[in-house]
Amino acid sequence: xxxxxxxxxxxxxxxxxxxxxxxxxxxxxxxxxxxxxxxxxxxxxxxxxxxxxxxxxxxxxxxxxxxxxxxxxxxxxxxxxxxxxxxxxxxxxxxxxxxxxxxxxxxxxxxxxxxxxxxxxxxxxxxxxxxxxxxxxxxxxxxxxxxxxxxxx
Amino acid sequence: xxxxxxxxxxxxxxxxxxxxxxxxxxxxxxxxxxxxxxxxxxxxxxxxxxxxxxxxxxxxxxxxxxxxxxxxxxxxxxxxxxxxxxxxxxxxxxxxxxxxxxxxxxxxxxxxxxxxxxxxxxxxxxxxxxxxxxxxxxxxxxxxxxxxxxxxxxxxxxxxxxxxxxxxxxxxxxxxxxxxxxxxxxxxxxxxxxxxxxxxxxxxxxxxxxxxxxxxxxxxxxxxxxxxxxxxxxxxxxxxxxxxxxxxxxxxxxxxxxx
Amino acid sequence: xxxxxxxxxxxxxxxxxxxxxxxxxxxxxxxxxxxxxxxxxxxxxxxxxxxxxxxxxxxxxxxxxxxxxxxxxxxxxxxxxxxxxxxxxxxxxxxxxxxxxxxxxxxxxxxxxxxxxxxxxxxxxxxxxxxxxxxxxxxxxxxxxxxxxxxxxxxxxxxxxxxxxxxxxxxxxxxxxxxxxxxxxxxxxxxxxxxxxxxxxxxxxxxxxxxxxxxxxxxxxxxxxxxxxxxxxxxxxxxxxxxxxxxxxxxxxxxxxxxxxxxxxxxxx
Numbered sequence: 131x132x133x134x135x136x137x138x139x140x141x142x143x144x145x146x147x148x149x150x151x152x153x154x155x156x157x158x159x160x161x162x163x164x165x166x167x168x169x170x171x172x173x174x175x176x177x178x179x180x181x182x183x184x185x186x187x188x189x190x191x192x193x194x195x196x197x198x199x200x201x202x203x204x205x206x207x208x209x210x211x212x213x214x215x216x217x218x219x220x221x222x223x224x225x226x227x228x229x230x231x232x233x234x235x236x237x238x239x240x241x242x243x244x245x246x247x248x249x250x251x252x253x254x255x256x257x258x259x260x261x262x263x264x265x266x267x268x269x270x271x272x273x274x275x276x277x278x279x280x281x282x283x
Numbered sequence: 284x285x286x287x288x289x290x291x292x293x294x295x296x297x298x299x300x301x302x303x304x305x306x307x308x309x310x311x312x313x314x315x316x317x318x319x320x321x322x323x324x325x326x327x328x329x330x331x332x333x334x335x336x337x338x339x340x341x342x343x344x345x346x347x348x349x350x351x352x353x354x355x356x357x358x359x360x361x362x363x364x365x366x367x368x369x370x371x372x373x374x375x376x377x378x379x380x381x382x383x384x385x386x387x388x389x390x391x392x393x394x395x396x397x398x399x400x401x402x403x404x405x406x407x408x409x410x411x412x413x414x415x416x417x418x419x420x421x422x423x424x425x426x427x428x429x430x431x432x433x434x435x436x437x438x439x440x441x442x443x444x445x446x447x448x449x450x451x452x453x454x455x456x457x458x459x460x461x462x463x464x465x466x467x468x469x470x471x472x473x474x475x476x477x478x479x480x481x482x483x484x485x486x487x488x489x490x491x492x493x494x495x496x497x498x499x500x501x502x503x504x505x506x507x508x509x510x511x512x513x514x515x516x517x518x519x520x521x522x523x524x525x526x527x528x529x530x531x532x533x534x535x536x537x538x539x540x541x542x
Numbered sequence: 543x544x545x546x547x548x549x550x551x552x553x554x555x556x557x558x559x560x561x562x563x564x565x566x567x568x569x570x571x572x573x574x575x576x577x578x579x580x581x582x583x584x585x586x587x588x589x590x591x592x593x594x595x596x597x598x599x600x601x602x603x604x605x606x607x608x609x610x611x612x613x614x615x616x617x618x619x620x621x622x623x624x625x626x627x628x629x630x631x632x633x634x635x636x637x638x639x640x641x642x643x644x645x646x647x648x649x650x651x652x653x654x655x656x657x658x659x660x661x662x663x664x665x666x667x668x669x670x671x672x673x674x675x676x677x678x679x680x681x682x683x684x685x686x687x688x689x690x691x692x693x694x695x696x697x698x699x700x701x702x703x704x705x706x707x708x709x710x711x712x713x714x715x716x717x718x719x720x721x722x723x724x725x726x727x728x729x730x731x732x733x734x735x736x737x738x739x740x741x742x743x744x745x746x747x748x749x750x751x752x753x754x755x756x757x758x759x760x761x762x763x764x765x766x767x768x769x770x771x772x773x774x775x776x777x778x779x780x781x782x783x784x785x786x787x788x789x790x791x792x793x794x795x796x797x798x799x800x801x802x803x804x805x806x807x808x809x810x811x
Contacts, residue, residue: 132325139331142339146440149447150486156469157375157450158476184477322653414636414695417596418650419625 167216168195169256173227173240178208179266180238181229187212187240194218197240212240222251226262238266306502313427313501326429334395334430335437339444341390346445349382350374350452357453358461370463371472374453375446379481380541383446385533388492391438392525396500399430400521403504404514412505427501434497435490442489484540488533495532496525549574549706549738550595555604557587557594564590565601566762572706572755577732577739579753581746582760583784588742589633591759592708595740596630597621609705626654629699629707633714635691637683637698643670644679647698654702669697672734673727689720693727700731706738707731713745721745725752746785750774758784 178200187195195214203209214221224245231238245251245262254260317323357373403426406412415422450472457463476482500521507517550572557565564587572578582588593599595606597613606613608624616624637646647666651657657665670676673693683691692712699707709728713721729752732739743749750756750770757767758781766773766781773785783791799805 135332136328138336139328142331142336142437143440145339146443149440149443150482152447153379153443153450153482154478157379157447157472158478158482184480409634409639410632410636411638413593413598414630414632416598417625417628417630418653419622420650420653421622 168213169216169219170198171212171214171221171254171258171260173210173212173260173263174203174207175210175229175263175265176207177265177268178210178238179229179231179268181210181240181266182238185237185239187214187227187242189218189242189244194242210240219253219255221245221254222247223254223258223260224251224262225254225260226264227260228264229266231267302502302506305506306498309423309427309502309505310431310498312421312423313431317421317424317428323424323429326425327432330429330433331437334399334433335441338391338394338437338441341394342387342441342445343448345386345390346383346448347452349386349445350378350449351456353377353382353449354453354456354461358457358463367457367461367463368467369471370453370457371468371470372475374457375450375472375476376481378446378449378453379476379485381533381537383449384442384485384488384492385529387442387445388438388489388496388529389526391434391441391493392496392500392529393522395434395437396496396521396525397518399434399497399500400504400507400518401514403427403430403501404507404509404517407505407507408509408511408514427505430501431497434500435493438493438496439486439489442485442492446485488536488540491532491536492529495528499525499528547574548572549609550740551605551607551610552595553605553607555594555601555606557590557599557601559590563762567604568759568763570757570764570767572738572740574738575732575736576754577728577741577752579741579743579749579756581742581744581749581756581758581784584744586759586762588744588759589710592630592710592740592742595708596625596628626702627705629702629704631692631696631699631707631709631712633711635683635688635695637686637691637695639683641682642679643675643681643683643686643694646683646694647701650698650701665701666697669701670694672700672731673697674723687720689716689723692716692720692724696724696727696731700735700737703735704737706740709739709741709743711743712741713743713748721748728752746787760784 181197181200183197183200185197186193187197195212195218198211198213200211201209212227221242222245224247226243226245228241228243229238230241353374354370357370358367361367361369361373403412406422406426412422412426415425454465454468458465458468503517503521503524504514507513548571550570552568552570555565555568556563570580580588580591590599594601595608595613597606597616601614604614609627611620611624613621613624637643638649641649644666647669648662651662651665655662667676667679670679673696675690675694675697678686678690678694683694686694712724712728716724725748728739728741731737741749741753750773753770755767756770756773757764758773759765760780766776766778768776773781776782776785780792782788
């Protein structure tokens with residue numbers, strides 16, 4: 131009887147841990163334990179729209195990293211620090227980032243477009259600043275532009 | 284008349300504070316190291332069986348049905364916006380953030396909490412606790428501590444099982460019955476559910492609920508008036524107070540975690 | 543009595559619960575190796591006295607000594623050490639319902655010693671044999687009759703060979719046969735094991751047949767004490783009323799009330 135209880139308790143603990151694993155791997159799709167190495171890139175925008183910490187950074191739709199922090203620079207420009215997986219460490223410094231929206235009203239994310247490579251370009255390393263940025267589309271601005279036809283860019 | 288009301292208010296306030304004090308002293312006495320760790324392991328296993336394994340069926344069945352209902356309700360709403368692809372996100376987030384921890388804690392209070400109170404109250408009424416005392420064995424270590432740890436270990440596991448089964452139930456209804464695309468179901472879920480934000484926070488919630496429910500249940504039993512009437516009152520008040528405590532604490536935690 | 547021969551020495555003890563005084567300046571000593579009975583009407587806190595001796599509750603003032611060691615104000619660790627020398631048979635038996643009779647008796651041995659299982663088994667069987675329940679070792683408490691449960695509990699309370707066994711109302715709710723069995727057991731265990739027994743009871747005849755010394759408690763204090771023979775000669779009306787079970791006497795039959803006629807006929811409403 132005591133043996134049976136031990137078995138059932140063991141099975142219960144096992145089922146519980148299996149459930150946690152399922153939630154972690156299948157539902158959240160997180161790389162458990164694979165706290166993979168990352169490096170930081172910095173970009174300054176004039177407007178980040180609805181971008182949030184932990185929003186994804188994508189290259190052609192593939193997630194390569196996450197937004198680590200958002201702060202205001204001394205000249206009041208929003209500064210976004212991104213953590214990029216070290217598996218993707220070959221971006222040239224001619225790459226550009228833009229804040230994009232998935233779908234019409236979906237979440238905002240950082241889209242990274244790798245630039246051209248020639249003799250003068252260097253590979254982006256930890257802490258480097260990406261110069262070429264495009265800010266978020268703000269729906270109200272777009273409507274304003276459409277109505278009054280005044281372009282600010 | 285007014286004086287009486289104020290007196291009663293004061294008296295019940297004082298007795299509430301005294302009850303809290305006794306509950307705190309009980310928990311402190313139970314968790315104080317007893318220096319007989321390995322002798323308590325079989326007791327812990329026994330209690331994991333009583334508290335955890337015996338609550339498993341109600342948790343699995345409820346989780347399955349709640350997941351299925353969520354999926355059914357969510358589908359009829361989402362399909363109005365043509366967004367039935369997001370069904371997986373809706374089902375999984377509501378389960379992981381709220382329903383999993385909260386509903387399993389409520390069920391746990393009804394199933395295991397009331398049983399704990401009744402069992403300890405009965406032990407008190409039949410002088411088993413006194414008899415342990417007289418055998419120079421601290422009932423807080425022998426009886427209360429293993430039940431407390433069993434509750435803390437069991438409830439987070441039960442809540443995870445609840446959420447996992449619920450998501451499977453949601454998949455069953457959403458994908459196999461209502462025809463949402465299976466790939467979309469999982470991928471939308473995966474892109475919106477965060478390990479840290481949702482699963483770990485849900486887990487923290489259910490650990491805190493476990494402390495609250497087990498503590499209330501054990502204290503109510505240990506403090507029960509040792510008569511049949513006293514025990515039945517204590518059992519009822521365990522279920523009522525821990526349910527209210529779960530919902531109140533849940534609001535605070537949600538405000539802190541997701542607010 | 544020579545104080546060194548007393549296992550329990552209670553002097554000038556007061557105890558009150560909430561605002562109600564239970565004991566007022568009580569003095570009592572229990573001679574070593576004897577059966578001492580504590581008798582008195584129900585509801586006067588005889589069980590409370592045993593709990594005071596066991597250190598489960600603390601007196602408001604006064605002193606309780608066990609083997610010359612003061613129990614009032616003692617720390618928990620020393621108290622637990624002292625309790626290993628005490629056994630207590632509770633009114634309900636207080637068997638652990640989820641353990642078999644064997645495991646119940648083995649429980650204190652397993653908790654307090656590191657003896658190998660084979661020796662524990664022998665000790666347990668010997669204790670069960672002493673109370674005549676060796677055959678019931680594998681039964682569960684729910685399968686025992688009231689008298690058997692009490693005997694099994696007795697086996698458990700002598701498991702660690704205590705110096706003192708306290709019996710809380712051992713005869714209540716027993717049929718005449720099991721009552722006789724328990725009376726005989728108390729006496730036999732006392733003589734065979736050389737322990738000291740305290741029997742709290744209000745069953746006058748049974749107690750007087752085995753007790754060496756008797757205290758009668760009423761009105762919050764000891765009203766009479768002595769050997770059973772000397773108590774039978776006692777002339778105090780309170781003692782006579784209790785010993786002979788008379789309905790009316792110093793302890794009135796009626797709960798304090800207004801005048802009977804007055805209440806029956808002159809009730810204005």
